[in-house]
Amino acid sequence: MSAGAFWIEALAAGLLILSGLFVLVSAIGFARLPDFFGRMHPPALAYTLGSWCVGLAAALYYSFLEKRLALHPLLIPLLLSVTVPVTTVVLARVSLFRGRIAGGGDVPPTLAQRTAPESKPGGEES
């Protein structure tokens, strides 16, 4: 095994370990936090740095192993970062509405009440 291959493997291994650590902390945070909105934050570690490190490690490793550019593992974190926010935002919205209807204490009132009367009809919420 050449010295270059060793360093590529070491780098890929380091990235994988780093990813594992972030996912572990993310899971600990998810289990440890007491409320719903606090729990929305730690999973972000898994789908950002956690997946970035794995994608980068795979791209590096296979590019060198096969001597052929392998960028497709990086598509996974890219597509994750476009799709995950959709479910995250939907979950946050559901929890807000539920908290308002159930009157669960620390949920802020809807923003519609603070806006000026000049608001245009037909503007959609997202």
Place this chain on the structure above:
Amino acid sequence: MRLLNTLLPAPWLSGMLLGTWLVLARTVTPGQFSLGLLLALGIPHLFPKLQLSGIRLRRPAVALRFIARVAGDVVVSNVAVARDVIRWRWRKPASRFVVIPLDLRDPLGLAALALVTTIVPGTVWSELAADRSALLLHVWDVQEESDFVLQFKARYEQPLREIFE
């Protein structure tokens, strides 16, 4: 020019599709290229309701710098949230909802802002006012609310306004 618009209603989407296809195929042989081109030209016509035509990114340099900044912020706030989770027993982060008055009105810009706030750990997009004048954000750890709002607007909203408006 009009023929080009009919044939290629969403040039950004087509470019992305062709790029993705070539990255997945891992070759740029003429066969794969023409297959990718076929998909890139055809797929936008299947989804006219997405209204992806007529998108103009005004400042590509600002857009690239913005993406790099978001990537950097993701790394920084990953470390910050991880640290806060580990020392949770000794120091609780000051999590709360923050209302941010918005000047950005463009739907695509707001969509991009929603993506950015959700991807960066430590902020979650929670609600947009019906008239798009304000945003409710849940923030992991915020010390001074007015500082946070100013920083957020300068760091994310301002570049998005330059790009999309």
